[in-house]
Amino acid sequence: MDRTAYSLVATDLDGTLLRGDDTVSDRSLAALARVAGAGARHLVVTGRPAPRVRSLLERLGCTGLAVCGQGAQVYDAGAHRMLWSVTLDRELAETALGKIEAEVGQVHAAVDQDGVDGLTLIEPGYLMPHPTLPAVRVDRRDELWATPISKVLLRHPELSDDELAATARAVVGSLATVTMSGPGTVELQPCGITKATGLALAAERLGVSRRRTIAFGDMPNDIPMFQWAAHGVAMAGAHPELKAVADEVTTTNEDDGVAVVLERIFPMSPCGAPRRGAAQ
Numbered sequence: 001m002d003r004t005a006y007s008l009v010a011t012d013l014d015g016t017l018l019r020g021d022d023t024v025s026d027r028s029l030a031a032l033a034r035v036a037g038a039g040a041r042h043l044v045v046t047g048r049p050a051p052r053v054r055s056l057l058e059r060l061g062c063t064g065l066a067v068c069g070q071g072a073q074v075y076d077a078g079a080h081r082m083l084w085s086v087t088l089d090r091e092l093a094e095t096a097l098g099k100i101e102a103e104v105g106q107v108h109a110a111v112d113q114d115g116v117d118g119l120t121l122i123e124p125g126y127l128m129p130h131p132t133l134p135a136v137r138v139d140r141r142d143e144l145w146a147t148p149i150s151k152v153l154l155r156h157p158e159l160s161d162d163e164l165a166a167t168a169r170a171v172v173g174s175l176a177t178v179t180m181s182g183p184g185t186v187e188l189q190p191c192g193i194t195k196a197t198g199l200a201l202a203a204e205r206l207g208v209s210r211r212r213t214i215a216f217g218d219m220p221n222d223i224p225m226f227q228w229a230a231h232g233v234a235m236a237g238a239h240p241e242l243k244a245v246a247d248e249v250t251t252t253n254e255d256d257g258v259a260v261v262l263e264r265i266f267p268m269s270p271c272g273a274p275r276r277g278a279a280q
Contacts, residue, residue, distance in 0.1 A: 006265060008208040009035050010067075010199055010225060013046040013056065014130070014182050015218035016235055017258050022132055024060060031259035032060070034266040043067065043202055045195050047181035047221055049112040049150055050075040050082065052120065052133050065205060069112065069150040070179055070189045070221060071198035074205070080116060084201055086190045087114045088176060090145040093152050096175040096188055100154070100168050107164070108155045109141065114148040126155060129184035152176075152188040161186055165220075179221040180239070187221075196224035214265070216250075216258050217242060233261050 009032075011017045017024060032042050044060070045067040046053055053068055054077070063078035074084040093111075101107055108126035113119050120135040121144050122128065128135050138144060144152075156164045165186045168178045176188040203213060215222070215229035218238040226232030226245050234246035235257045243249055250257035 006212055006214045006231070007040045008043060008203055008206065008213040009040060009262065010043045010045045010213055010215040010229060011258055012195075012217040012219070012222055012225075013044060013048065013053070015237065015253055016216050016222075017044075017253070018056075019254055022056070022130075024056075025256050025259070027256045028259045029060075031256075031262040031266075034268070035262060038266045040266070041206060041208065043199070043206075045071070045199050045202075045215070045225055047179070047185070047187070047195075048133075049073065049118060049120070050116055051118055052112075054080075065202045067195065067198035067202050069198075070181065070187065070193065071195040071224075072150050072189055072193050074198050074202050075116070082116055083205070084198075085114060085150065086193055087148045088151055088188065088190045090149060092175045092191075093149065093188055094145060096168075096172045097152065097154075099171040099175070100164075103167050103171055104156060104159060104164065106157075108157070109144060110135065110153040111144045111149040112151050112153070114150050118147075118150070125157075126153075127184070129155075129182060150189070154186045154188065155184055181219050181221040194224035195221060196228040199225055199228055214261075216261070218253070233257075 035042050047070045050068040050073050057077045066075045066077055068075050072086045076083050110122040110126045121138050122135045123141050161180050165180045174191050177191050179187045211230050213229040214231045215225045216233045218235040220239050220241045222242055232246045234243045234249045236252040250261050
């Protein structure tokens with residue numbers, strides 16, 4: 001495919017567009033400005049639920065759509081409303097959690113509540129993988145199921161993320177989809193829902209085809225997004241499973257890997273402005 005033919009740039013956040021301190025570099029912001037100047041769109045596709053990504057979208061100047069909650073939410077940032085969302089059945093989630101614990105012993109769990117103002121609830125023993133993200137601690141696990149949820153987050157005191165995810169996939173079956181979205185982040189989400197689900201819905205609303213979509217990511221939860229898009233770019237520090245299916249590997253998120261590729265795809269004109277029409 002002509003590398004100037006992309007009209008949708010889909011980026012993960014953590015480990016991809018964001019640096020380790022949750023900031024976006026000036027270089028990356030300038031690269032995203034090139035995308036907009038060329039008439040293309042930038043779409044955030046993240047595992048974070050909509051309430052936990054709102055401030056980041058504001059910093060990025062995103063007032064349109066965003067795909068959140070591992071693809072279970074399509075959020076309109078400008079209108080602050082959910083255009084589409086799928087919840088995880090709480091009884092199925094509790095059953096899946098029981099099956100996992102029957103295999104590996106006690107795990108520590110958290111949930112993201114559904115909705116634009118949903119909270120992240122964490123049970124005793126659960127440590128947030130991102131200390132900057134707000135969470136509400138509850139006293140008992142049954143309090144996690146008090147209101148509709150979009151997903152369950154799991155951590156094990158001894159097993160690695162890969163080991164926990166592999167065991168969960170083996171025993172959960174069709175009760176939920178198991179994903180791994182970052183260090184210390186194994187998740188259960190509605191069965192059949194992936195980042196590709198939300199990306200496809202958002203792209204349809206935007207009138208953009210998969211053939212004109214380029215995606216950036218760093219973890220196994222980005223694999224469906226890469227499979228859906230025309231071109232998948234993994235970060236240098238990406239999980240080996242994602243690198244195995246990527247079309248190319250860029251530099252790390254700390255070294256502006258997203259910007260490195262976007263600067264190549266959306267070149268500046270001699271007068272210093274992005275070449276319009278490059279991504280029509």
